[in-house]
Amino acid sequence: MKIAIGNDHAGTDYKLAIVGLLKSKGxxxxxxxxxxxxxxxxxxxxxxxxxxxxxxxxxxxxxICGSGNGASMTINKHQNIRGALCWNKEIVQLAREHNDANILSLPARFISLPQALDMVETFLNTKFEGGRHERRIEKIPCR
Known part of the structure; x- marks a missing residue:
């Protein structure tokens, strides 16, 4: 698996910890x-x-940025991107299961580092359910 990560100054510490987690998983x-x-x-x-x-x-x-909003707005301007701004692991799980989110946006100033790492674990380990959710995803227009 290969993951791209990007952050502003508010997310540097979180990014460094997340990169460590990802690399430890190969x-x-x-x-x-x-x-x-x-x-x-x-x-x-x-x-x-x-x-x-x-x-x-x-x-x-x-x-990762301070609120997660700017980063989320930016990524969602791209085709076929389903970026999810999440603030807890339950939202991350639903974003993957129901929305097939392919980019996770984290609000560094509003979650703890342990929460962020737990959210990344959830993002990596949760699969898209498909089914009725698939037709909904197909209704999201591409630019």
Whole structure:
């Protein structure tokens, strides 16, 4: 499995911990995020994640910013991206099962680091249910 990750300055610590978790599982990581705490613009680091998922270069993506909103809005401008802004693992599970989310957006300023890691685990381990959810996914227009 290969995952792209992107973050702004608010998500650096979370990104570093998530990259460690992913690598410990043998998952290849493409890191588009900043490694610093100086203010940067989240679209510069989240557009490449969406581009890689959109183009099939990676299997999934994770984006992180302060509220998760800017990153989520940015990635969802891309074709065939189903980015889910999540704030707990139950929402992550539903986003995967019902919406076939392919990018997880995390709000670093509103969740703890242990929560974020648990959410990533849920994102990785939850499968899309298909069935009635499939027809709903097909109704989401592509740009």
């Amino acid at each position: 998952i290849e990581v493409v890191n588009y995020g900043t490694d610093g705490v100086d203010s940067v613009d989240y679209p510069d680091f989240t557009h490449p994640v969406a581009t890689d998922v959109e183009g099939g270069k990676v299997d999934m993506g994770i984006v």
